[in-house]
Amino acid sequence: MFKKSLIALMTVAILLVAACGGAKEEAKKEAPAAAPAASAPAASDADAGSITGKISFAGAAPAPKNISMDATPACSRQHSTPPKSEEVIVGAGGTLKNVFVYIKAGLPAKEWPAPSEAVVLDQNSCIYKPHVIGVMVNQEIEIRNSDPTNHNVHPLPKVNREWNESQAPKSDPKRKSFPREEVMIAIKCNVHPWMRSYVGVVNHPFHAVSGDDGSFTIKGVPPGEYTVEAWHEKFGVQESKVTVAPKESKSADFSFKG
């Protein structure tokens, strides 16, 4: 009796374990970015305008949080004082750094070629520099490791293919690109859990990241009516409608609340 019960118990247990992991994740298929449905008349460069603006932060600026790098002496040795998290950087006058701004909708159905020059993402002092970058679809990102310690570079996309590769100290840069539009892709290092960066991947060159003073400029914008989106890792997204006339420099400011 006992043996039969034990056998039955184990059989059901094995089936339950199998059921625990039964749900299948959708396979992440990576296909080339869809080409524009139809070509539209391209605006001449002479007519191109720009969108400039400033990102502001309303409310009391949160105190930057200290990062503890004690688990990796090769990292902590590079900082005389505890480094701060770059999640929220509020500048003088209440400006907000590291906001990715891009034209979300309204562009003519045109295919813009990816720039041949790579955008550099450096692992320096055990921090990803810069914290936020924007690239075009298929534009290369040159990932460097300037640190005297191992890192692993691990993007966490939802549309593109996920990968995870180690990078030895001072080794040759990795050149990577993403073939599909995706705003945003977090990049982390699992060796150093505080290391996090974000990449905005769009299929046009009309994007920018706000700087120390919260300002941004998107150049070469063809005349038209656009939806411009501003993305921040903690405070989410905001949209604004912008109409750019030929050769016009249009302003678009955004304000995030804490």
Add this chain to the structure above:
Amino acid sequence: MLHRYAILVAACTLFLVVAGALVTSNEAGLSVPDWPLSYGKVMPEMTGGIFYEHGHRMVATTVGMLTIGLAVWLWFREDRRWLRWLGVASLGAVIVQGVLGGMTVIFLLPKPVSISHACLAQLFFSTMVAIALFTSDSWKRGAIAVVDSGWPSLRTLALFAPFAVLAQLALGAAVRHRALGLAPHVVGSMVVTSVVMLASIVILIRHPLHRAMRQAAVGLMVITFFQVFLGIAAYMTRVDTSGSPQPMPVMVLFTVMHVAVGALTMAASVVFSIQILRNVRPPLEEPAGSLRAAL
């Protein structure tokens, strides 16, 4: 001697569960991108998340070796055929567990694989505890059979309790690996705690003088009690430190304790179940010499 060795393997397995929980809590699951070697080496530089991930692999290798020893020992020294095969099955389980661990690295933490890895870890630990029980002197002295005719049936409760606990552990693993929200795990905790308390109290009321079952019931109740509070502490510390740029030690501490005591809860429910299935007879099978007859 075999019994002591089985206890050692069970203790090392619990340490392995702790090591695994440290990997997840410190977000170090993919800090070593290759498998079975680590950065192409047997021993990489143990820095940052690599300390947790490679440390977990080292403890897992040790437990694998110990399990081989246990299976061989049981095979050649144990008279009970079913126990010999349980040793072989546990060896198979530890191999499957290692492969699942490797798959989590190679396929970048696919949720079904990660959750299966967590569930099998709990079952493997319970199996080690069960083998320690089966090889103990108290077990070899034989059952003290009692008859149970009340409702709810103790044998039914005994069959239900470990599966309820395992399902709850699976929900917890799903939360940790972000396959599910917290709500099912919280609801599950209420259900499982109710089941465990009901089953344990029924034992204490109906068979208070049966030492083996009483100990199993009290052990299960106490461990479950702590587990509920550890779950609340793990959640509160996670919420409190959610804005931190990295996993904070207080959150890691309570989360790892919650996982470890979860494994103890699973093992306690299995022991509880085994003791009831062994000692409690249905009314028609009341044997001569039972405790009730003796009383």
